[in-house]
Amino acid sequence: MDQITIVKAGADDLTTVQQIGRETFFETFAAANTEADMKHYLTENFSDAKMAAELNNPQSHFFIAWLGDSPVGYMKLNTGKAQTELQDPTSLEIERIYVKSEFHGKKVGQLLYDKALETAQLEQKTYLWLGVWEENPKAIRFYEKNGFVAFDKHVFKFGEDEQMDIMMRKML
Known part of the structure; x- marks a missing residue:
């Protein structure tokens, strides 16, 4: 397999991020x-307006995983007020690591996570945190393998369904 590269995304990458987001969220x-x-x-969460606002928020960082000219995944990180819950200035939230299913097990998620860790260290954060659906054992195992531990739970409203996310943290 060719080399996967991780590139910081900007406003010009709107269509790419939307496409990966929609595809991977649906697959998962x-x-x-x-x-x-x-x-x-x-429709709501990957709309032009919502995604453009997220990409232009200086407290959010997007990174795209590329295999040659093909995007195969992306990650969204949040600091400060962009964080979905804790909004602790000493933390960095991993809001999304989305990888196309055909690239699961090929270290794309690990490369994106490594970029999150590097970003947190550059920004001198004391910990990383995230929420992961309790019905996604593969993702939970991935984060545990990378040193995350559960510290709380919260409800994620998905349409009419209330789903439970496990909140996990890794101290740096």
């Missing part, structure tokens, strides 16, 4: 959710 969560909830979530 469609089987466990209703078609109506899935369609609503994808």
Whole structure:
């Protein structure tokens, strides 16, 4: 396999990030959710306006994983007020690591995570944190393998369904 490269994304990458986001979210969560909830979530959360605002937020960082000219995954990190919950100035949130299913097990997620760790260290953060759906054991194992531990839970509203996310943290 060719070399995977991780590149910081900007406003010009809107279409690429939307495409990867929609595709990977659908691959990962469609089987466990209703078609109506899935369609609503994808339309609302990957709209031009919402994604452009996220990409232009100086407290969020996006990175795209490329295999040659093909995007195969992306990551969104948040600091300060961009964080979805804790908003602790000493922390960095990993809001999303999305990798196309055909690239699972090929270290793309690990490379993106390594970039998150590097970013946290450059910004002198004391810990990384994230929320992961309790029904996603593969992701939970990935984060545990990278030194994260559960510290709380929160409800993630997906359409009419209330789902539970495990909140995990890694001290640096």
